[in-house]
Amino acid sequence: MQEWANQLCESRQFGSKMTDSKYFTTTKKGEIFELKAELNSDKKEKKKEAVKKVIASMTVGKDVSALFPDVVNCMQTDNLELKKLVYLYLMNYAKSQPDMAIMAVNTFVKDCEDPNPLIRALAVRTMGCIRVDKITEYLCEPLRKCLKDEDPYVRKTAAVCVAKLHDINAQLVEDQGFLDTLKDLISDSNPMVVANAVAALSEIAESHPNSNLMDLNPQTINKLLTALNECTEWGQIFILDCLANYTPRDDRESQSICERVTPRLSHANSAVVLSAVKVLMKFMEMLPKDLDYYGTLLKKLAPPLVTLLSAEPELQYVALRNINLIVQRRPEILKHEMKVFFVKYNDPIYVKLEKLDIMIRLASQANIAQVLAELKEYATEVDVDFVRKAVRAIGRCAIKVEQSAERCVSTLLDLIQTKVNYVVQEAIVVIKDIFRKYPNKYESVIATLCENLDSLDEPEARAAMIWIVGEYAERIDNADELLESFLEGFHDESTQVQLQLLTAIVKLFLKKPTETQELVQQVLSLATQDSDNPDLRDRGYIYWRLLSTDPVAAKEVVLAEKPLISEETDLIEPTLLEELICHIGTLASVYHKPPSAFVEGSRGVQHKRLPGSTGLGESLESPDTGSAAGGSDAPPAVIPSQGDLLGDLLNLDLTPPATTGPPPPPTSGMQLGAMDLLGGGLDSLLGGDLGGSSAMGAGFGAAPAASPASFSAPVSGGLDDLFDLGGGVGMPMGAYNPPKTVWLPAMKGKGLEISGTFARRAGIIQMEMTLINKAMSVMTDFAIQFNRNSFGIAPAGPLQVLTPLSPNQTIEVALPLNTVGPVMKMDPLNNLQVAVKNNIDVFYFSCQYPISVLFVEDGKMERQVFLATWKDIPNDNESQFQIKDCHLNSDAASSKLQGSNIFTIAKRTVDGQDMLYQSMKLTNSIWVLAELRVQAGNPTYTISLKCRAPEVSQCVFQTYEAVLKN
């Protein structure tokens, strides 16, 4: 080794070309020793070589933390390169060696006063990256000086350092008045300093959602707009993103900001352009539509958006995801730009799929011919996902542009002729939608569709085909044979197909009762007796009852005319769209999800809203208060996306029109399970008038069985079985989650019943609730709030009840929680007070969560640490409990507990008694240590708990009991 180092020095002296790669030479044992010696060498050059070797080792992932003191010793040098390397080392290892990191403080303080600004800046930049709480207070003075440094390079670095320090110790930063200094820097003479100050303040403001930290007012806005013209491209982005958070006082201010932001649309950097688009899209909301400037602005937005499509593919992708939002919010901007979204052969697949999506949104009568020609071209490509989407797109065009429907259908038929399996299936799915939109118009194609019956192997396509057969049963001679062929493998079909088959056969029966009686008996029996699926059983019983009690009503219900499906599918819900427009350019706009859905700890962060064009106050209200109306143009009505459409379709047959009458009288207990149930009903049906005259309509109201509550009793399992669908689903093995209990009875909730439980799934705490509307009117605008509680539990996002809750409707909601809310000790400790609001009132209730939801995944303590901690905690803090009637052996108990993040660290067996040593850690970093004693043959366990906060012991014991006994 020594020899190698000598050779190294020699070769350097001879001036041969050497590169850094030599430092990566594989190392041997004892190397650390040698490095240590070299680091302490008197020769500068040798020292530097040694530090380089250390950094190289660090880069390839070796642990060189043992050299910490030796490397820090090299810190005091006037060699800039060496200093940078030492600083780099410090950033990496300071956290693991907090005590030794203090050794570096003096040098930092000294370097912050170095005559060379590069060194001052380097010191202040590195200081902030040393995330050791202990040393932060030593750094305040140097930082304060650097914030006022004469050199802008140092000031701009110090500005960022404030954000770093805030991330480590927010309180310290506030106490030291750094936030005010940072605000002052917004008026700095140097644009780069302004930009970094804005960036730092924005970052800090993110963790203080409700503070008016940025204090944006017309004066600061003016300063920002001035700096915008002079700072780097990145600085421009910081400033634009900050501007986007401002709400102008009126339309005039809004216009003047827009005018000063518009030139940014000509910047070569796509990110600058997108951030400018965000500001403009947002502030445009405030401009009156009849203003000339409004029209001018609309026209100015199109060209830069189009140009973004010539950027690098990843940037194109971000642009396209955003254009997708923009087209939904302001379709007029790009309505003439269809051609630029035509797909090129060499586009990456993610670009192709996005372009396709936008093409459909822009399709109109004016351009439909071109669009269809393109789509047909794409449908003959080879990329399966792309082809499928292209076929779907043809169907969507048919629905959207009526004049093109016929051409779309014939294009789809051409595609079916290709016999490419997935193309055929996709085409059938969309043809079903076309039938829904234009009933009784294109049945001539049914024959062609039926030819392909055998090739359908995807549930969605099978379900679509079955729907078509059922819907047009009277025109398909062998409809019964076709449906019967599906019935053979009924139990192997997916639920979607089973449900559809059930409905289709009932339709067929109502249309052709004479030949199909056996078939309907068969399907009803398959659905109600041989199926474990409550949904299917439920529907089977409803049909059964309907057919047996009032066949005429059955006809009215099952064969009722369906509402036409509307034009646009896949539209983003308007309030979400508004929020996403405010996040243009960010990950949220790429995912089409609000930040709260994927950012941890974005607690109570306001959902951004577009400013309203009328009342400003509205948009400033809390996010819970419904939709703040945006511009005056009504956004198109939203209907569920493709997948849901089918579900919608299926339910359609069942949902009676929302008439509000008296609740149906409970019917007498019928023997629903009996096979002869149909008897009477069938006869009357067969004997009755099959013409379906309107006179029969009277019978409609007398179909009480359609109201689920009234017949639940006789069914095995009752209500729970039928409606508590969410209960047993998706429970990961291991973790015990208590069953739902009623938290808010309907009596107290003005018809709203809430039952729920808490669970920890994949590291996320969830409050899982079932909301049932037992009132007679629709419930909307749900929101939830928690009172302060012992562990700062708070909702991580808004309560997502997207659709209004209709009477008798049940909905399952999972609300993710975090533990960064305000803290107040509760009694009992795990008590949580909750307020739920809807359009009717605000309701309060309290519930208790099992403390195990707070047990984090990394709660396994090191053995040594466990021993030391156990000794360290005073005996007064120990509590003992007994768990009776527990028949698990110690291993089973251990694995069960592990599912709830109670980790067994060690096991000892003494005289036939197993002792398990266990640890768990709460979200607030409180450790609980446990000793569980299990005696073979004795159903009583003894448990001792030790914790620095003994008040949690009672709750922890309850958890043990619940987990072990369930």
Add this chain to the structure above:
Amino acid sequence: NAASVLFLIYVVLAGQVLICRNYKGDVDMAEIDHFMPLLMQHEEEGLVSPVISHGSVHFLWIKHSNLYLVATTNKNSNASLVYSFLYKIVEVFTEYFKELEEESIQDNFVVVYELLDELMDFGFPQTTDSKILQEYITQEGAKLEVAKSKVPTTVTNAVSWRSEGIKYKKNEVFIDVIESINVLVNANGSVMSSDIVGSIKLKTMLSGMPELRLGLNDRVLFALTGRDKGKTVVMEDVKFHQCVRLSRFESDRTISFIPPDGESELMSYRINTHVKPLIWIESVIEKFSHSRVEIMVKAKGQFKKQSVANNVEVRVPVPSDADSPKFKTSTGNAKYVPEKNLVVWTIKSFPGGKEFLMRAHFGLPSVENDEAEGKPPITVKFEIPYFTVSGIQVRYMKIIEKSGYQALPWVRYITQSGDYQLRTNV
């Protein structure tokens, strides 16, 4: 806020991390271990996306030769900023090390760390202009200790792209106006879309801090100033280098700037006017399964007789299992490039108004490749010097420097193929 952690990963099957820099410390460094497996999984499923998420961590990545540059974040970061920044890193490293690859990173890891430190701070991009960075971060650190011990004032100046004190004996500026034609033609010969993307590139060899003003025959400018002489051009969208004063352009269409030294792209523009495809291709491709493919391609120069297109390449796709090629051309050379499944027909010099022909014949195996193949289009490459298809012209370039030297602008025009695709029936 942008990246929390930035990794350069190089790809051997396992995907080892070559170098990384943790800017914010809020994402666990071990998270990167999930990246390559997830990426490969997505690739297998055919659902590649530039964003990959794992739990609460999001990976935003780009690929450069055999390297992946990955930024990770757990916040709602500005995604367009992250991608722009990743591409900027590629640019800076390429200018520093010629090639950005595994070796150049290892050979220069100290400089790489220094650059990463200067390019971004706490997730905020900082100085990313490589010319300026080179003034204080050099590859031969030890030898130039003095030179780099000061912060160039340029770093924090409003003019952050040009240093003071530049000197040339002869003051000149070379202006290249390059127009690329993008065309998409359907199999039935109708032009689906076409546009022109223009670029004005500068090679500036000027002393001091010169003020430049570029005059184009821009229709909007002419309308503003009430001039209507001669041919003008409507630019649909214009993008400028950081150096151009955007607000000035917005108010009176003046392109004024202090140029970066050396080579740079001053501006780019897009023109929507429908242009006749300069080289028109007609093709007949007949595929006789299990036996042969016959290709006939006719290329026609649809531009002025006085002009000549150089280095024309017509690239015609052939099935991947084709063999025994035979060619006949009326001019130029045809070559089979089996690794790309292409016939490349090269014509060195193609005068306007002329028409040439190429025929190719391939055998097909009797046992056919049953993997479905896409329908790649015919693509064309060419350059036509001394001519812009839009008719854009540099009317003047005014150069004013306080020392009052005389400087000469030189202008060159060239039109070339951009994304030039003609779909085929096979």
